[in-house]
Each structure stands twice: as structure tokens, then as C-alpha cells.
Amino acid sequence: MYPKLLELGSIPLVGQLTLYTYGVLLAAAYLLGLKFAMVRAKHRGLDANRVLDLGIYIIISALVGAKLLLLVTDFGTFRADPRELLTLLRSGGVFYGGLILAVTMALLYIRRVGLPLWTTCDVFAPGIALGHAVGRFGCLFAGCCYGKETSVPWAITFTDPFAAANVGTPLNRPLHPTQLYEAGAELLILGVLLWTERKGRPFAGRTFWLYMLLYAVSRFVIEFFRGDERGMVFMFSTSQFISLLLAPLALVMLVYLSRAEAPEPRRARKAA
Secondary structure, eight states, X not given: OOSEEEEEEEETTTEEEEEEHHHHHHHHHHHHHHHHHHHHHHHTTOOHHHHHHHHHHHHHHHHHHHHHHHHXXXXXXXXXXXXXXXXXXXXXXXXXXXXXXXXXXXXXXXXXXXXXXXXXXXXXXXXXXXXXXHHHHHHHHHTOSOBOBOOOXXXXXXOOHHHHHHHOOOOSSEEOOHHHHHXXXXXXXXXXXXXXXTXXXXXXXXXXXXXXXXXXXXXXXXXXXXXXXXXXXXXEEHHHHHHHHHHHHHHHHHHHHHTOSSOOOSSOOOOO
């Protein structure tokens, strides 16, 4: 656990400058995911400039959406103490919020510029998995998204008082390393996505919706081990509830697209 990567002394007009590990890894996650998507787009003959623009829109939308869903799920805290709204500036937010808004923005942009819809989504899906895995290591260093107390041999114990003050991390207690659970799940999903692209009958949209399905299942399970405060919908956490909606939708889309009479080609023409 190392929430502060670098602290510089007092700087005129700025004050003390702190470089947070979470922020550095989050930036690295977005850039690595975007780079991976760009490489994949090139192999599929997509317009590089439009894919780059789309990636930037996705990053911005993901940041905003994640914070908006955090605001919704923890609205009681922010309403009780409006000063807590400042924490949104340094918080990564809820991944599902970023995913939902980013996908929505991407669909609108893809339609507007005429990129092949599902081929473009397939290009980005593994990059999302890769970036998310890196981002979860940022959560580990920051102490957020922590797990429940446990006695398993691989439990992790946080000791940094800053993390406790910043995100409420329980100190000196063995916890499930849920950040590593999710990072590992994302890397496993990434491997599955890349492996399945070489298997069976390919069709546009398969990689994207397979990612949605696998992530929904993994997130639903990992949520049982989370110990941080999250919003609830009925008896489920917000992320579990979204997973319950997303998994069957992904299954339906996989079946529908696999039966489409004219699936998009694996190598799409460049947009004019």
C-alpha cells in the first residue's frame, strides 16, 4: 500500500504538490487501453484518427460516468456533508458508471461518423479489460475498494493512516484483497477474449458482448467479498444489480449477432 507516490515541497502559488499512486496508475490504465485499441484498430483497417478521437471521448465519459454513479450510490453521505463532494475530484468512482456512459457515448459517436458498430466495439473490449486490470492496482495502492475482514492466508493488511482518512480503509486488519481479485479476473477475461477471437465462427460483436458477459459474472461474485460501503438495490449492491441486468442482455446479444445473416467483416474498410 503506497497511496502517495511523490510529495514535493511547497511550491509558490500552488503549495504542496502530491503525486498520488492511484492517479498515475489510472492515467496509465487509460493510455495503455487506448494504445492497445489503436493497434487492434489498425489490424482491422479502421480509420486511426477517428478511433483515436473515439478513445478520447471514451476516457472522458468513463471518468465522468464513474463519478456520477458514485454520487448516486453514496448520495446520503454527500447530502449529509456537502464538503464530501470534494472527494469526487480525487476518487475514481464506480467502474460501471464509467462503462455505461462510455459505451453510450461511443455508440453515439460511432453512429455519427459511420464506423462499423460492432467491429469497433470489438476493437476496444480487450483494451477495457487491460486498462481495468491496471487501474485496480491503483485501487490497491490507494486502499480503496477494499474487502471484508478474513482469515485466508492471502489476506492483505493496510497500515497507512492517510488511506484510512481518505477512503476509510480499515487498518491493521486482514482483508480480502478484492482489488487483486478483480485485476486477476480482468486479466483472465483478457486472455479469454484474445483466445476466443481465434476460435469458432467469428462474428462482429462477439468479443465486446463476451467481455460484458464475463465481466458481469466476475463482478457479481467479487462483490460478495467487498467490505467498503456501496449503494444497495434491494438485496444487492449497485454493481451486482447492474450485473444481473447486463449478463442476460449480453447472452441475448451474443445469440442474436451469431445468427445474423450478414455479420460485419473482421476487417472493415476505412471510413471516408
